[in-house]
Amino acid sequence: MTAQVVSKQVALNEEGFLVNPAEWTPEIAEALAREEGITLTPRHWEIIRFVRAYYQEHGKSPTLRQITAELGVPTKELFQLFPKGPAKKVARIAGVPKPEGCV
Amino acid sequence: MKRVIILGGGTAGTMVANRLARELAPDVWRITLVDESKVHYYQPGFLFIPFGLYKARDVVRPRRDLLDPRVEVIFSPVEVIEPDRNRVRLQQGQRWLPYDFLIIATGVRLFPQETPGLMGEAWQRSIFDFYTLEGAQALGRTLARWEGGHLVINIVDMPIKCPVAPLEFAFLAEWFFTQRGIREKVKITLATPLSGAFTKPRASEVLGSLLAERGIEVVPDFYVEAVDPDRRVLRSFDEQEIPFDLLVTVPLHKGDAVIARSGIGDGLNYVPTDKHTLKAKHFDNIFVLGDATDLPTSKAGSVAHFQVEVFVPNFLRYIEGLELLPTFDGHANCYIETGYGKAALIDFNYEVEPLPGMYPLPGLGPFPLLRESRVNHWGKLLFRWVYWHVLLKGKELPLPAQMSLAGKWLNGAGGR
Numbered sequence: 001m002t003a004q005v006v007s008k009q010v011a012l013n014e015e016g017f018l019v020n021p022a023e024w025t026p027e028i029a030e031a032l033a034r035e036e037g038i039t040l041t042p043r044h045w046e047i048i049r050f051v052r053a054y055y056q057e058h059g060k061s062p063t064l065r066q067i068t069a070e071l072g073v074p075t076k077e078l079f080q081l082f083p084k085g086p087a088k089k090v091a092r093i094a095g096v097p098k099p100e101g102c103v
Numbered sequence: 104m105k106r107v108i109i110l111g112g113g114t115a116g117t118m119v120a121n122r123l124a125r126e127l128a129p130d131v132w133r134i135t136l137v138d139e140s141k142v143h144y145y146q147p148g149f150l151f152i153p154f155g156l157y158k159a160r161d162v163v164r165p166r167r168d169l170l171d172p173r174v175e176v177i178f179s180p181v182e183v184i185e186p187d188r189n190r191v192r193l194q195q196g197q198r199w200l201p202y203d204f205l206i207i208a209t210g211v212r213l214f215p216q217e218t219p220g221l222m223g224e225a226w227q228r229s230i231f232d233f234y235t236l237e238g239a240q241a242l243g244r245t246l247a248r249w250e251g252g253h254l255v256i257n258i259v260d261m262p263i264k265c266p267v268a269p270l271e272f273a274f275l276a277e278w279f280f281t282q283r284g285i286r287e288k289v290k291i292t293l294a295t296p297l298s299g300a301f302t303k304p305r306a307s308e309v310l311g312s313l314l315a316e317r318g319i320e321v322v323p324d325f326y327v328e329a330v331d332p333d334r335r336v337l338r339s340f341d342e343q344e345i346p347f348d349l350l351v352t353v354p355l356h357k358g359d360a361v362i363a364r365s366g367i368g369d370g371l372n373y374v375p376t377d378k379h380t381l382k383a384k385h386f387d388n389i390f391v392l393g394d395a396t397d398l399p400t401s402k403a404g405s406v407a408h409f410q411v412e413v414f415v416p417n418f419l420r421y422i423e424g425l426e427l428l429p430t431f432d433g434h435a436n437c438y439i440e441t442g443y444g445k446a447a448l449i450d451f452n453y454e455v456e457p458l459p460g461m462y463p464l465p466g467l468g469p470f471p472l473l474r475e476s477r478v479n480h481w482g483k484l485l486f487r488w489v490y491w492h493v494l495l496k497g498k499e500l501p502l503p504a505q506m507s508l509a510g511k512w513l514n515g516a517g518g519r
Contacts, residue, residue: 014304060399064296064326065260069370075328079340085298085324100399 006031017092021055024095032093044081048094055096063087063099104133108191108202110181112138112166115393115407116208121497122415124171139180141166144236145490147404150271152239153246154279159236169495184365186386204388207374209361211264211394211402215354218259220330230350233272251288252348257337258295259327259355264394264402266302269293269353270310271440277317278442294325294337294345303456306449309473313441358395373397379429381414400433400453408494409434412504434506438483446479448472452506458513463502465510
């Protein structure tokens with residue numbers, strides 16, 4: 001599935017985030033990641049699953065510091081996995097809203 | 104007697120104390136405000152100090168003078184809040200204060216020590232902040248005789264107080280160096296963890312092009328890991344480096360340590376708060392106002408003001424046994440100084456991002472939204488008077504607390 005196909009199947013907002021997190025599927029994650037130039041490994045999936053679980057529990061997306069603190073991932077590694085703004089990038093791929101730390 | 108305790112006498116705490124002092128019957132209610140410092144700062148004024156536009160006396164007042172005489176004021180740090188026993192413990196005299204209702208307005212603190220390299224020998228020599236009076240004054244002394252080089256403004260992480268302040272600093276610096284005749288000797292860079300100049304897309308675009316017009320470079324998605332004060336380099340987590348001659352940092356912000364000590368905050372010491380009623384999520388007799396909340400809106404005085412406006416009538420209902428109404432909409436508005444005697448203005452809430460238009464009266468303004476103008480600059484300067492004399496006193500301002508779409512141009516069309 002390509003990013004164009006994703007945008008036909010589910011609604012994305014003007015910043016490219018899923019409008020409805022319930023419409024997310026692992027295939028959508030693969031396609032959005034590809035668009036970001038990221039090939040998803042098991043380590044990526046661990047973080048994506050954490051971000052989705054966090055969203056389901058708290059009703060909002062975790063910030064960078066929340067991911068590193070609660071999952072115990074070093075910040076450095078997070079930047080290697082999801083370059084350039086990992087909290088935003090992983091939220092987008094995980095189909096949850098942009099982290100609210102950015103207000 | 105019933106007792107309301109307010110922790111923190113900043114913008115939110117002072118306003119709510121003065122409003123409640125007028126609304127609550129003095130024979131039934133005792134209102135106590137606790138703050139460790141006897142001084143109240145007009146924090147928006149810190150921005151002007153590095154450029155010699157304001158002096159310390161413009162931004163400082165004795166806290167007691169700003170509070171209604173009916174408010175009991177205790178100057179002491181707070182050791183701990185015990186929500187299960189409805190009491191707080193003061194450091195001074197080690198005494199317990201019991202409460203019926205608690206209002207937490209403890210704000211945020213700066214943590215420059217959490218970024219390696221910031222607070223070494225270079226601190227207040229080539230590395231400064233302007234979010235404290237001391238920092239702003241020290242920076243002012245350096246800027247007055249700086250001979251040029253690379254000025255880098257860096258936001259360590261979001262959220263921060265007044266997210267437009269770093270942009271305003273960049274604009275004012277550009278104007279200041281032009282006035283001093285050394286503009287061509289200065290390069291100005293804004294390095295930010297955001298993907299653009301601001302957090303909201305439309306405003307980010309407008310402000311981004313204004314920055315570009317003034318020759319201010321923006322480095323987006325820059326998360327600083329450490330500063331090397333000897334090599335004068337900022338290094339990001341993904342190994343980008345930015346050299347600087349003068350670094351103006353906006354350090355990491357977190358809620359007050361008392362929130363952590365009391366075990367009632369999130370990882371950044373912000374108190375989980377209902378976004379529409381301002382009640383603490385886990386406690387039925389605790390409310391949270393101002394910067395101390397974890398709400399997805401700006402940490403800014405305007406937000407504190409709109410919160411107090413909707414909180415007070417809601418609280419009066421609540422103590423009569425009625426349910427809380429979900430009346431807070433995340434409303435924020437900010438003047439954005441852009442230099443050369445001009446400013447822009449933005450007005451937004453949880454749902455609606457900053458849009459162009461006129462404020463507060465549709466079509467008439469007088470303040471144009473999301474656009475530079477002289478009248479906005481005068482609005483910003485006038486605001487300091489309004490803050491001391493109207494806002495903190497809890498007097499009515501003719502501005503609705505909830506955001507209005509009237510006067511906003513939804514499609515970005517309309518007279519430019």
